[in-house]
Amino acid sequence: MGAMTEAAPIPSGYAAALADLKRQVRQARFTAQRRVNTELVRLYWGIGASILRRQEEEGWGRNVIGRLATDLRAEFPEMKGFSPRNLAYMRAFAAAWDDERNLQQPVAELPWGHITVLLDRLDDQELRDWYAAHAAAHGWSRNVLEHQIKTGAHARLQAAPSNFPATLPAGDSDLAQQLTKDPYVLDFLALDGDAKERHLEQALVDRIIDTLRELGEGFAFVGRQVHFDVDGDDFYVDLLFFHVEQLRYVVIELKTGKFKPEYLGQLGFYVALVDDRLRRAQHADTVGLLLVADKNDAVVRYSLAGQQSPIGVASYDLLPPAVQAALPSEADLTTALHDIGNDS
DSSP, X not given: OOXXXXXXXXXXXXXXXXXXXXXXXXXXXXXXXXXXXXXXXXXXXXXXXXXXXXXXXXXXXXXXXXXXXXXXXXXXXXXOOOSHHHHHHHHHHHHXXXXXXXXXXXXXXXXXXXXXXXXXXXXXXXXXXXXXXXXXXXXXXXXXXXXXHHTTHHHHBTOSOBOHHHHSOTTHHHHHHTTXXXXXXXGGGOOOTTOOHHHHHHHHHHTHHHHHXXXXXXXXXXXXXXXXXXXXXXXXXXXXXXXXXXXXXXXXEXXXXXXXXXXXXXXXXXXXXXXXHTOOTTSOOOEEEEEEEEOOHHHHHHHHHTOSSXXXXXXXXXXXXXXXXXXXXXXXXXXXXXXXXXXX
């Protein structure tokens, strides 16, 4: 054969057409995977409902689950979901979501592993529904779902005091509020209560994946100690993030002590600076988030009322909630010391 012929020239518009076809293929694969998952969840619910019904109506005992597992695995050896443990989960699933119409809800969109986490970690059905809805809406991984349950996200999300309604356009303030929670749980840092602010900032950057997970969906890290030159004066923003869904910069400042009203002036200045220097026309208003070790919410509200820049104030915990709950409060310690003094 002679020399290879040169490749045919690529027609104009080919790259755009190929990119569109790739998008269609990926979307079709994703849709197919979701349908398969939904059908599997429905199957598991149906098996669980059948076991429940037989136990209630015909007196089947617990031992029947082991027998069913053996027989189903013999009939469908290629399917891995028929262990006695998984059949017990199916029964619990059907008992928790006890009406087939519930499978129209977000729980049916979740992978089976997520559903077992909801069954293992939560007893309250309203909480299960809350976490199922948020996991489906935000695409939480199983690990993130575990983390959110462990740290009580349902009690923290959208809870930080802010002046967003007074400083942001209607509708936008609700979006900005969704970026906040109170308190933030930074137990992954393993720092003691005497850590300096710079150490805390550095630890957050060193553990940036965990930090982003705790901040929530959509946050991207921009930088630490971001420099701005203002007519010859140097200023450094502690931590700067960008929210890729809301298209807004979020300035975060850390304080290791209790909230003081003067902290808001500095953060407000940084928010205005970022808004002026970095924000583009298509971006939403820049917001600030002040994280403090402790705060008096009444003082926070009064202080926020006089602030022009949109700011939220939240506390942070360096210990997991379960550990914190087991520790004596400051009031308990004071009482105990007082009692010891009286006894001596």
